[in-house]
Amino acid sequence: LFGVEGGAFILIVVVIGGLRWMQVARLVRAQFLSLREKEFVEAARALGASKLRLVVGHILPNAVGPVIVAGTIDVAAAIIAESTLSFLGLGFPSDIPTWGSVLRDAKDYLDIAPHWALFPGAAIFLAVITINFMGDGLRDALDPRRVL
Template identity: 85%
Template sequence: MAGSTPASLSADAAPPAPVSLAAEAWRRFRKHKLAVISMFILGALVLAVVAGPFVWRVPINEIDFTAKLQGPSWHHPLGTDDLGQDILARLIYGGRISLSVGLAAMAVALLVGVLIGAMAGMASGRVDAGLMWLTDLFLSLPQLPLLLLLIYLFRDTLKAAFGAEGGVFIMVVAVIGGLRWMPVARLVRAQFFSLREKEFVEAARALGAGRARLVARHILPNAMGPVIVAGTIDVASAIIAESTLSFLGLGFPPDVPTWGRVLFDAKDYLDIA
């Protein structure tokens, strides 16, 4: 190393560039093959419902009684309903609503779950016990009856404040997301308990990093991989919950063709093989 200069030595000893939270989360997310496959399926659905109206331009509310209850054809690939409306067009339109509800509810669940899980994971004693008691309390509640009760109580108030569709959207997202944060909180808490004793966290603490910096720069990025996987699963659960509400008549107005509403309209025409 006789030919080395101080400048080259300092360059070789330079620490690596810090990895952003998004880059670290994506690196860990790619390790879960099932989650990656689910992401591509979700992406295909999003692409279909976003680009579908530009490709399939049949109006969703065009009524044609001469074409009602038709089977699949070139003009109606998925057939028509009892009003002669094209089912494919209604499914594409309803997919935008169902996916929007699913993604928004997932964001609410992740936000609340990460916040409570991080607080419990970094704290100890009474704070951790109290937050986990609250989590267990919400987990013990029957979610579907509670979901129906909350929507029945606050539906008219939110409709009057934000309109028929806007009020229902806010209500459904808030209720579904507010009842699905508990598994995320427990997962984040377990990740924090495991990571806060790691060597790199101890080294950062020895260098004078405060609790907020430890969480934001060292612990949370390493805990986000499993959290994102859980979030993708919550999207499907939220879509099913929204479809259940629409099927039971407590979701969006009847003229809005969500996936649950399309299923509700078709239930009277099911044949037993």
Template identity: 65%
Template sequence: MKLIQSSKTTSHSPKSRSLIETAWRQFKRDKIAVLGILILSLMMIAVMVGPWIYVIRPTEIDFVNALSPPSWKHPLGTNDLGQDQLARLLIGGRVSLTVGVAAMVVAILFGTIVGAIAGFYGGILDTLLMGLTDLFISLPQLPVLLLVIYLFREPIKKNAGPEVGIFLLIIIVVGGLNWMSVARLVRASFLTTKEQDFVTAAKAIGASSHRLIWLHILPNVLSPVIVAATLAVGTAIITESTLSFLGLGFPPDVPTWGRMLYDAQNYLETAPYLALFPGLAIFLTVLSINAIGDGLRDALDPQSR
């Protein structure tokens, strides 16, 4: 009997990594971005889970303990009505982060649609849409924001309620005034990507304009959109805090971080902790989001790899 022994050679080819894996490996090298994710995660866990653990009601009034400094009973002190600041900070974080994410969705959605249409079709449509974008960029945002709030605040409160109405008004206005940079980024990416060979091949086999935009070009230009989305959250949180600080945001019984700063402005000398903790929460949240955005920009940029 003749035995034939075949030797098996195993070839160790380099493992192909997907875009997400490669971006994550690059992102992990940025220690500041990783620290930003850690801080933001802790903040989100605190505002989501904290009110279930720290069961003191944020609206509970106790004039006996009004303006109490931080103690074991009230870790962050109390305000002029004796309301616990930690409970208000946790509940206010939910509102501020929700407004930031919702306004970001409005800005990214509108900016992506405008940029995609302008970059794909070009011509007179591109000129009109970019002219509209330049018009919005030239508008002074804070005066326009205050004007819209003054004009539509009371009607929308009557129709949708004081809390839901103000929430909808703020996210629409804030998102509607922050879509322009996204539109320009998407347009520039579309102008470059639509000339690629794979788009030309898709056109040759009869792909429709809708299919070219949503299935072929848009997935390849998501990198700047993702970065812009992270930065838009921080911008929206700052804008909502500014409105609440000016007394034009949510009602006084809704303790957003900006509203807490507004309530603390008269007690900066006697009770500085009233402004310290909500201001620190805004600072850490926005700083961590910006760090994540910078890390994503470097991780998703092919030239950096």
């Protein structure tokens, strides 16, 4: 991860991450602003709970579910973005194998070896769908309103 390849890696991570963090930050802020006006927070405040106790004990457990889902969706979107950039030749250097670069190399052989494109495409699909399902499962597991 050092040298030219390291610079390209850091640049791509910063660009993709830099374009995706704003939606999650907006969601976190909206969740906190919405939850601080709820009755259970008002009741805890009336009982004398400190601000730290309100945030950590009452607001954060209720806000974490949607944030995890948004985060996992952003991870999946980052995988797709990197694969797209590599497929177009704008991603990592050509000597670093990525799913997008494998797809780019396989596009010339679709008529004689379609499986060269099928497997990396399926890997991208499976990775993205798995990450999305993990986010949904984590949201369900961390839901404070869930009855055991």
